[in-house]
Amino acid sequence: MFNFTFYNPTTILFGKDQISKIDSYLPADAKVLITYGGGSAKRNGVIEQVRTALGQREVLEFGGIEPNPHYETLMKAVEVIRQNDITFLMAVGGGSVIDGTKFITLASHYKGDATDLLKFGFNRITNSTVEKVLPIGAVLTLPATGSEMNDGAVISYGNGKFPVMSNLAFPLFSVLDPTVTYTLPIKQVANGIVDAFVHTTEQYLTFPVDARIQDRMAEGILQTLIEIGKQNIDEPENYDARANMVWSATMALNGIIGVGVPQDWATHMIGHEMTALYGLDHAQTLAIVHPALLTEMKEQKAAKLLQFAERVWGITTGTDNEKIELAITKTSEFFASLGVHTKLSQYGIGKDAVDKIVAQLEAHGMTKLSETGKITPEVSRRILERAF
Amino acid sequence: MFNFTFYNPTTILFGKDQISKIDSYLPADAKVLITYGGGSAKRNGVIEQVRTALGQREVLEFGGIEPNPHYETLMKAVEVIRQNDITFLMAVGGGSVIDGTKFITLASHYKGDATDLLKFGFNRITNSTVEKVLPIGAVLTLPATGSEMNDGAVISYGNGKFPVMSNLAFPLFSVLDPTVTYTLPIKQVANGIVDAFVHTTEQYLTFPVDARIQDRMAEGILQTLIEIGKQNIDEPENYDARANMVWSATMALNGIIGVGVPQDWATHMIGHEMTALYGLDHAQTLAIVHPALLTEMKEQKAAKLLQFAERVWGITTGTDNEKIELAITKTSEFFASLGVHTKLSQYGIGKDAVDKIVAQLEAHGMTKLSETGKITPEVSRRILERAF
Numbered sequence: 139m140f141n142f143t144f145y146n147p148t149t150i151l152f153g154k155d156q157i158s159k160i161d162s163y164l165p166a167d168a169k170v171l172i173t174y175g176g177g178s179a180k181r182n183g184v185i186e187q188v189r190t191a192l193g194q195r196e197v198l199e200f201g202g203i204e205p206n207p208h209y210e211t212l213m214k215a216v217e218v219i220r221q222n223d224i225t226f227l228m229a230v231g232g233g234s235v236i237d238g239t240k241f242i243t244l245a246s247h248y249k250g251d252a253t254d255l256l257k258f259g260f261n262r263i264t265n266s267t268v269e270k271v272l273p274i275g276a277v278l279t280l281p282a283t284g285s286e287m288n289d290g291a292v293i294s295y296g297n298g299k300f301p302v303m304s305n306l307a308f309p310l311f312s313v314l315d316p317t318v319t320y321t322l323p324i325k326q327v328a329n330g331i332v333d334a335f336v337h338t339t340e341q342y343l344t345f346p347v348d349a350r351i352q353d354r355m356a357e358g359i360l361q362t363l364i365e366i367g368k369q370n371i372d373e374p375e376n377y378d379a380r381a382n383m384v385w386s387a388t389m390a391l392n393g394i395i396g397v398g399v400p401q402d403w404a405t406h407m408i409g410h411e412m413t414a415l416y417g418l419d420h421a422q423t424l425a426i427v428h429p430a431l432l433t434e435m436k437e438q439k440a441a442k443l444l445q446f447a448e449r450v451w452g453i454t455t456g457t458d459n460e461k462i463e464l465a466i467t468k469t470s471e472f473f474a475s476l477g478v479h480t481k482l483s484q485y486g487i488g489k490d491a492v493d494k495i496v497a498q499l500e501a502h503g504m505t506k507l508s509e510t511g512k513i514t515p516e517v518s519r520r521i522l523e524r525a526f
Numbered sequence: 527m528f529n530f531t532f533y534n535p536t537t538i539l540f541g542k543d544q545i546s547k548i549d550s551y552l553p554a555d556a557k558v559l560i561t562y563g564g565g566s567a568k569r570n571g572v573i574e575q576v577r578t579a580l581g582q583r584e585v586l587e588f589g590g591i592e593p594n595p596h597y598e599t600l601m602k603a604v605e606v607i608r609q610n611d612i613t614f615l616m617a618v619g620g621g622s623v624i625d626g627t628k629f630i631t632l633a634s635h636y637k638g639d640a641t642d643l644l645k646f647g648f649n650r651i652t653n654s655t656v657e658k659v660l661p662i663g664a665v666l667t668l669p670a671t672g673s674e675m676n677d678g679a680v681i682s683y684g685n686g687k688f689p690v691m692s693n694l695a696f697p698l699f700s701v702l703d704p705t706v707t708y709t710l711p712i713k714q715v716a717n718g719i720v721d722a723f724v725h726t727t728e729q730y731l732t733f734p735v736d737a738r739i740q741d742r743m744a745e746g747i748l749q750t751l752i753e754i755g756k757q758n759i760d761e762p763e764n765y766d767a768r769a770n771m772v773w774s775a776t777m778a779l780n781g782i783i784g785v786g787v788p789q790d791w792a793t794h795m796i797g798h799e800m801t802a803l804y805g806l807d808h809a810q811t812l813a814i815v816h817p818a819l820l821t822e823m824k825e826q827k828a829a830k831l832l833q834f835a836e837r838v839w840g841i842t843t844g845t846d847n848e849k850i851e852l853a854i855t856k857t858s859e860f861f862a863s864l865g866v867h868t869k870l871s872q873y874g875i876g877k878d879a880v881d882k883i884v885a886q887l888e889a890h891g892m893t894k895l896s897e898t899g900k901i902t903p904e905v906s907r908r909i910l911e912r913a914f
């Protein structure tokens with residue numbers, strides 16, 4: 139097991155009717171800005187529930203945070219904060235809204251050019267850079283990214299997607315009420331399951347370091363997602379299935395399964411370029427890249443892929459290589475069973491995309507990806523060629 | 527899955543040479559009291575490492591916190607704090623030292639009679655009772671209780687053991703360096719493994735609520751402890767085995783496996799009375815009571831015991847009842863394989879103990895134990911009769 143530091147101070151309020159409890163987590167005199175996305179949280183009444191829970195506090199709203207939240211949009215919220223002396227942010231939405239709100243809080247009192255905050259990569263922004271932030275509360279409406287219980291965000295700027303990480307960005311609390319996700323479009327539920335699955339495998343399908351608890355927790359999340367994935371599509375109001383999905387998605391990226399183990403994230407980095415270039419949903423890119431990457435890297439990842447085959451997929455017969463290949467096939471079929479395509483060609487994207495994506499990876503310095511740094515642009519090219 | 531609230535702000539610094547990192551977690555002008563136990567932390571140099579890491583800060587020491595820490599001892603530390611304007615507590619030891627230090631911080635600025643703080647049971651003490659506490663840092667020297675990453679303590683007073691819980695008692699940070707545990711007596715290592723195992727089963731062997739992640743995390747801890755338990759006895763300086771033990775013990779009781787599920791804790795409550803009456807180690811009482819309790823309660827717990835038999839012990843043949851009985855037998859044999867007795871008679875304690883223990887349970891209001899409240903004194907009696 140590698141040495142590690144773990145810290146996660148977010149309070150989780152999980153279950154039915156939890157939105158009403160947020161009152162005790164905000165100062166009575168908080169001046170609140172509710173941030174949200176395209177308006178579904180308004181239409182389905184969640185924002186109204188939040189406003190009711192906030193009682194007599196002064197509340198403003200900022201809507202229109204788009205998927206893959208854009209710097210320019212977020213800076214408009216920063217302006218609202220500065221003009222109105224906002225003291226507390228309530229993010230109501232999925233990963234994009236919560237990610238965006240994290241960037242908003244980091245930028246809200248930053249004295250320099252806020253594009254500076256996009257340049258830290260995976261280095262954490264500390265209070266030596268950002269002196270003051272506003273606390274964030276979140277009400278999750280789309281289980282997927284884990285943003286509700288971590289310190290990271292991905293922000294779009296120009297044609298790039300930039301990771302932003304800071305202990306200052308942890309939500310103070312997040313409400314996870316599975317029932318508010320019942321009205322989600324099926325496509326978003328499917329995307330969320332794929333996202334949580336690949337978040338888990340990015341921290342698990344690497345090389346073994348004898349981290350037994352972490353491995354078994356990752357396997358537990360993957361097994362759970364496989365068990366309840368299709369049920370979440372077919373029975374959107376099945377509380378237990380949805381509750382397990384919500385908690386799986388949060389646990390997949392709150393840091394706990396990733397302590398002391400190598401991490402990959404190459405699927406995400408390649409996928410980000412696809413989203414930036416072709417507008418594919420984040421999870422769609424993961425479902426395309428991940429099986430191709432696992433196949434390309436199956437020698438480097440052999441020990442963990444075999445463990446994945448045996449423990450997660452229950453594959454007990456065949457050679458090691460056969461088990462590994464079957465596990466990758468089953469993973470791909472699982473994504474497809476949720477209605478998420480696993481090939482670029484299924485989106486009508488042609489092979490010229492390979493050069494374009496590789497060029498963007500190079501432009502963004504993504505030239506030594508994966509847990510070993512061995513995914514060079516040439517290897518990314520081979521992965522992409524497998525993705526048709 | 528039940529509704530739940532989860533909060534755990536403790537920073538974990540895990541691995542080799544982590545003690546040196548604590549400097550950045552204390553104010554430069556902190557006036558530190560190091561709390562410790564019988565002196566092994568002094569003899570093996572851990573306290574010296576801590577003092578080095580604390581640099582130029584003013585440091586006092588308070589030793590002699592005993593196993594099952596006593597109120598009277600802890601109040602002497604409170605006196606030292608008040609007389610010396612201590613601002614930070616560094617607990618160096620196992621669960622008893624850390625538990626004791628939690629009580630010390632809660633009592634340090636409490637204005638009333640500190641025995642008040644023993645009367646809250648499982649209700650959390652809030653800042654409406656205790657206005658001010660000192661932050662706690664911990665260096666764990668004995669993996670077992672999980673106290674290094676939770677908000678609970680058990681304090682001895684008179685002939686009782688009293689739970690004390692408070693969000694104010696979470697350590698600010700805890701250092702988990704497996705190498706500082708190499709010199710532990712084998713008996714303490716064995717006790718730690720039993721303690722972590724039963725902490726896990728208290729949150730797992732109840733009744734099913736379709737909490738799939740929590741179940742699989744609990745199973746992962748149990749499987750890990752079974753795999754690496756004996757190795758930790760036989761190869762005390764095997765880093766990977768010890769690291770997995772340390773992290774298992776912390777994860778078993780940092781709250782994460784217990785969210786949204788029923789919890790039992792009857793084994794602990796009955797065991798506490800045995801420790802108070804007969805001076806048995808905490809883990810020794812668990813190894814005696816737990817198999818007897820599981821046997822007595824096997825109908826109430828049948829669904830989860832069957833899952834435990836199949837997933838944790840890999841028992842695939844026999845009737846359900848046979849699987850369950852074999853799983854309980856294997857659990858008992860596992861404790862015994864570590865050198866921990868599983869019968870009261872092995873400690874020379876006679877059957878007159880049954881009446882005495884039941885009387886103490888009644889005196890302490892422990893009359894409706896377990897996840898269903900169905901362990902009355904009469905059921906406790908039957909459990910104890912099985913424990914010979």
